């Protein structure tokens with residue numbers, strides 16, 4: 717979208733150990749001046765690596781984020797990690813509402829909204845994920861689902877600065893199957909209208925990422941679709957060559 721700086725974000729999911737910091741350093745090394753003039757680049761490793769990864773990419777064009785957080789800042793929530801902890805570990809962004817969290821952990825949009833509010837309270841950028849399942853798409857419910865998830869998952873205090881929306885059709889994640897460019901364009905145009913209605917110029921300026929089986933081979937086509945302001949990349953973000961090739965699609 718004219719005037720919007722694209723974001724290419726990598727979600728490492730439950731992959732990576734300290735050896736993988738070399739891959740992160742390789743990605744950071746590949747974000748040269750020409751690329752960082754065009755795009756923001758982000759890798760979200762597992763939380764065990766956030767602090768180390770952030771230290772490894774200091775003063776480069778690569779930022780480090782978290783994959784999820786609790787909605788509370790601290791307290792009796794065994795096994796959870798807060799936005800404030802991720803901020804303390806030098807994360808700049810946190811993904812919330814990924815479909816794997818919604819499915820594996822039963823996260824509702826109401827919970828996702830509270831998490832995004834916690835991200836905002838720490839001054840970090842929330843990447844709010846939404847997307848329809850195969851069943852919902854086949855039933856013709858895609859735009860209804862997107863509207864419901866946007867309305868319920870995105871906090872009222874969201875701005876173009878503190879919020880990124882990632883459209884990730886659940887059936888496209890990790891499957892190698894992607895929607896057509898036309899389907900992506902329709903979904904993103906719909907999201908843009910909804911966000912403009914609710915947030916005005918902030919909605920017009922919010923970054924809308926596409927996610928779901930983005931690879932070097934299809935990034936050029938997907939990233940050139942109207943209202944696609946970057947990508948959320950799973951599998952292909954694990955290898956520096958692939959991730960950098962996707963960044964180069966801009």
Ligand code: PEP
Pocket residue numbers: 727884888889890891892927928929930948949950951952
């Ligand atoms: C994701 O997990 O956000 C994702 C898009 O995964 P993949 O690129 O592997 O489909």
